[in-house]
Amino acid sequence: MSEYTLNVSDLTKTYNAGKPGEVRVLQGVSLAVEPGEVVGLVAPSGAGKSTLLQIAGLLDVADAGTVEIGGQDMAGASDRKRTRVRRQDVGFVYQFHHLLPEFTALENLVLPQLANGVSQRAAEARGAELLALVGLSDRAAHRPAALSGGEQQRVAVCRALANSPRILLADEPTGNLDPATSDQVFDVLMRLVSETGLSALIATHNLELAARMDRVLRLEEGVLRAG
Numbered sequence: 001m002s003e004y005t006l007n008v009s010d011l012t013k014t015y016n017a018g019k020p021g022e023v024r025v026l027q028g029v030s031l032a033v034e035p036g037e038v039v040g041l042v043a044p045s046g047a048g049k050s051t052l053l054q055i056a057g058l059l060d061v062a063d064a065g066t067v068e069i070g071g072q073d074m075a076g077a078s079d080r081k082r083t084r085v086r087r088q089d090v091g092f093v094y095q096f097h098h099l100l101p102e103f104t105a106l107e108n109l110v111l112p113q114l115a116n117g118v119s120q121r122a123a124e125a126r127g128a129e130l131l132a133l134v135g136l137s138d139r140a141a142h143r144p145a146a147l148s149g150g151e152q153q154r155v156a157v158c159r160a161l162a163n164s165p166r167i168l169l170a171d172e173p174t175g176n177l178d179p180a181t182s183d184q185v186f187d188v189l190m191r192l193v194s195e196t197g198l199s200a201l202i203a204t205h206n207l208e209l210a211a212r213m214d215r216v217l218r219l220e221e222g223v224l225r226a227g
């Protein structure tokens with residue numbers, strides 16, 4: 001069994017293979033994230049960051065290669081198992097918050113826990129705890145539209161952590177925010193990751209933010225290089 005939280009090996013992915021418009025996005029990508037390690041992923045737009053994160057987070061499948069999460073090899077795993085591991089072990093943060101608009105901030109943190117079998121009461125307690133950690137206790141009953149962009153993204157970070165995943169995958173988590181708000185959200189994200197000992201793979205265009213991570217990888221022309 002691997003000691004890595006996330007271990008992907010020799011991933012390849014081509015869109016529209018063999019057709020006009022074929023895009024060879026990943027051409028043998030391997031990376032391993034250790035427990036508690038925060039790895040930055042830097043790449044030009046269109047280089048395949050989202051594709052890599054989606055495959056690593058079991059939302060998409062590679063043409064070839066392996067994905068292991070917490071030592072569990074996902075090659076050949078059933079859809080049911082992939083869904084279970086994704087819900088329990090992977091947290092996602094995207095560029096846009098993707099909170100459910102008709103639910104409050106707290107409800108947005110409760111729902112993914114209910115889907116994971118947690119009781120309403122325990123889910124509310126966990127949600128409230130997370131909101132307190134990001135300084136949003138007084139916004140618990142607000143719907144996303146009544147929150148600022150930075151607040152929405154802080155709630156989205158809480159949602160990613162609600163089920164206490166093994167790994168956080170973030171795709172330009174501050175890419176939609178002005179520089180000051182981006183720094184604030186990034187500080188919150190890094191603080192939560194380090195306080196909980198979580199592993200993270202964080203894609204960003206922002207080289208200053210990337211420099212604050214333990215290690216940076218560049219995705220270029222379908223392969224990863226040390227940054």
Ligand code: ADP
Nearest residue numbers: 015023025043044045046047048049050051052
């Ligand atoms: P990034 O996140 O680095 O901007 P993406 O992983 O979103 O890159 O996309 C990598 C490349 O693959 C881009 O050229 C994009 O147009 C292409 N691509 C992404 N998804 C699809 C798809 N479903 N079908 C065809 N091409 C796609």
